[in-house]
Amino acid sequence: MSTRVDPETASGLEPPPPAGAGERNYFKRDLFASIVIIALIAFAMEAWSWVAPVYIMPSVVLTGAEILTILGEDYIHIVTTILRLLFAVAFSLVAGSLIGVVMGIVRPAEPFIKALVVIFTGVPALSWMLFAIFWFRGTEERVFFILAVILIPFYALNVYDGIKALSTDLIEVVETFRPSRWQVFRLLILPHIVPYILMTTKSIIGYAARMTAFAELVSVNTGMGARMGLAQDELNMQGVIGWTILLVIVNLGVQAIVAWAEKRLLKWRPEVSVR
Numbered sequence: 530m531s532t533r534v535d536p537e538t539a540s541g542l543e544p545p546p547p548a549g550a551g552e553r554n555y556f557k558r559d560l561f562a563s564i565v566i567i568a569l570i571a572f573a574m575e576a577w578s579w580v581a582p583v584y585i586m587p588s589v590v591l592t593g594a595e596i597l598t599i600l601g602e603d604y605i606h607i608v609t610t611i612l613r614l615l616f617a618v619a620f621s622l623v624a625g626s627l628i629g630v631v632m633g634i635v636r637p638a639e640p641f642i643k644a645l646v647v648i649f650t651g652v653p654a655l656s657w658m659l660f661a662i663f664w665f666r667g668t669e670e671r672v673f674f675i676l677a678v679i680l681i682p683f684y685a686l687n688v689y690d691g692i693k694a695l696s697t698d699l700i701e702v703v704e705t706f707r708p709s710r711w712q713v714f715r716l717l718i719l720p721h722i723v724p725y726i727l728m729t730t731k732s733i734i735g736y737a738a739r740m741t742a743f744a745e746l747v748s749v750n751t752g753m754g755a756r757m758g759l760a761q762d763e764l765n766m767q768g769v770i771g772w773t774i775l776l777v778i779v780n781l782g783v784q785a786i787v788a789w790a791e792k793r794l795l796k797w798r799p800e801v802s803v804r
Contacts (some may be wrong), residue, residue, distance in 0.1 A: 587767035592720035595771040610753040617676035625684025632693030650682045668749035675744040727791040738780040
């Protein structure tokens with residue numbers, strides 16, 4: 530009776546892990562670490578509340594009750610902030626990517642547009658907020674302007690760098706078929722810059738969420754940032770912490786959506802693992 534011998538086992542090599550096993554292990558590890566850190570933070574807050582007045586550090590129970598109150602009574606401010614964030618990021622993605630494409634393919638305009646974008650990146654966010662208060666009467670226009678002028682340069686510069694990173698050999702191969710400029714953009718440039726656009730969104734979405742709250746705090750009276758300012762004025766520390774926790778949850782939720790979109794849009798790209 531013959532026995533089949535696995536060549537990998539016979540040579541002393543371990544069989545390769547099933548596809549997706551490494552990703553699931555990383556997810557479980559990160560989830561466990563997150564739960565541990567959240568538990569330690571909650572314990573530290575509770576311990577601090579035992580020796581500090583409530584306006585310095587409220588207990589976990591008071592903070593949890595405040596979060597439930599916010600979800601029941603002020604949820605419209607959460608929705609307002611999310612809509613502002615998503616609309617501003619979507620507009621900045623389109624506008625910034627177009628500016629980056631123009632910088633990358635229109636050589637005469639490249640130095641002038643690039644200089645303007647770089648100058649805009651040097652303007653402090655607080656200055657843009659003050660400009661918006663002076664220039665715009667409507668609250669929505671203020672927040673939209675602040676986020677747009679801050680986020681657009683990120684997309685423009687990253688898309689520009691992506692176009693400059695195109696392989697010259699690949700460009701020469703495509704040009705042998707004498708394509709039109711539209712065909713070059715659609716078949717070569719656009720697929721190449723999509724990962725850069727997604728990477729930029731993934732990188733700046735947390736920053737954009739924080740800037741949204743900051744803009745609301747300074748320039749408007751609605752949204753999560755404005756409600757945090759109101760809680761601070763009332764010395765309502767559990768309100769400040771509650772809104773902060775909800776803002777973190779919103780931030781993580783939007784980042785998860787972006788990560789899911791990246792995985793779906795780039796599923797054609799093979800994953801590279803370093804051994």
